Amino acid sequence: MRKIYTLIMSALVLGFCGCAGVSPEAEAGVKVEKVVSTYKIGAYADVESTKSKLASAGFDVVGTYKTDAGTSILYTNAAMKAMANKPTRGLAAVGRILVDDERKQISIANPVYFGKAFMQKEYSHATASAALGSLEKAFGPLSDSSDKWEFAGLAGYHFMVGMPYYEDMSIVGEGTTADLVAKAQAAKGTTAVVKLSDDRYVAFVSLDRRTNGFVKKIGTQNGQLLPWAVLIEGGQAKALSAKYFIAISYPLLTMTEFMTIATVPGAVEADLKKIFK
Template sequence: MNINSTKIILASTLICLNLTILSANQTKTINVKIPETPEVLAKVPNVNIITNDGTEYKNNPTMEVPKKRSAIGSSKRIPPNYNKKESNKILKDVKVGEINNTIISAYLQTLLVSKEELIKKLTEANFKILSEYKVDKKGELTSIVFTNDDITKLASKDMRGFAGSLRILMDKQNSRISIANPLYVMEAFMQDDHNEKIAKETLDKLHSIFSDLQNSKDIVKFSRLKRYRFMENMPYYQDMTKIAIGDNKTLLAKARKSKKIVYEHHLDNGSVIIGVKLSNRTSKFVKKIGYQNSGLLPYPILIENNTAKILAPKYYIAVMYPMLSMSEFMMIATIPGAIQKDCDRVFR
């Protein structure tokens, strides 16, 4: 190594040492500001709770809320195919009790009169009183079953005996009389044998007796009465329940021995309709769902062709209480079975 090279190396070393000393003596702190993470506001959608027939659903877009049934049997009970706007249309020249814009009322209502006066009016119009039945212990509710020759003759066919009478409920507490509409009853219970002429003549007679009749709030689309049922998988009119089998006379004799018969209605074809008392425990179901239509008691039993049968309770209660809600029906869930057992005991 020559002398010049040595000098260069020594000079470079001195420079590096001086820079190091200078850096140590003049240390400067450098603050680096790290930017803050920006706040991101996430919008959380509101969670609405939708109740459908007692079941709750959230507004999750992936969950489909089932549609409510429009047929009878939904929790908010309405007649089948009932249109509120259409039902409010009152057609001119339509009598109380007649079909009004496809809708018919199940009952006709008027102010209360004494039982004696009521029976007198009915008999003077050639109606026959079959029974007077106290629905409650206090006697504020009385069910009167009545008929006439035309109705009896019309119902004297197989499986049509239940149309052979009408019901009146005398309600002292509400100072009201509620009469089963003959157009409604005959359409439901006569099915394809419905006779419009006799039904309207019977309605006209009731108008001649009571001048101030009004339609009840119990309404149904008239065309549905022939295939009426509470809801899907529930019985129709024709789905009657057999209670006992035997000769007609023998069955009637057994029923009489039970001391449960309130009335007997003998039809022209040899069939007999009997109205029977239900047990105290069973008959209380009318208190739970409303006394307003409790004229369906006493419970009718048809004895014909050596068989005793009843309208399926799930059908009979529903057709006599057309505005019955699902929740009310569930309140009396054990009653249809209890009614069948009570009727069965009549023939033991």
């Protein structure tokens, strides 16, 4: 009886944390850290210096976006775009760095963490670790953020039972690729529209100012999740569920803290649908 009880409790724990699956080595094909930091923290550099360092490391800066803590910088390279140029995977093509004027640091969204979460079984550790290596070389010693998650659980991450997974995207618009791209480009505050192929683009669009205010409630230190990314492919504009994207960007977020922004997921979807209507 005790053995059966233990098995049931183990299954419940795995269901809540999304950590079920094979070992990191088996999933990625190479050895990786068991627990991966969500962000890499480096010495402060202003926006122009950060952009220059990215360029010198072989990255293309595709846009900048002003946040409550500083400036979010979007970057990519050929390898990242090639890895992500697959159905539903395009969001992994572009990385994010927050130039945090408030804390006088830079915060880099870890390409290993978000690469595994977004690419799942199609994740390339060679590509993600190469991107991270280039960033470490460009920005000097980087420390781990307090935010982190088990690598093996990232592909199946969800906040808790009943909450959405990566694949539970919201359809915020439909039409031809050209039409959807044009709507994204014409929207007020759009930061970038990145082409991956003739039928696959990633647009970074601005939410309503009131909607954006949720970042101040739960922590501006992770503010590089703005601007919001929208994947355009196959006649649809698709966005990660806000419940998923906020949770994976703030893995230390508690249920109590999440409840303080309970109206935000609906507001995000409404804002995006206005852009692509």
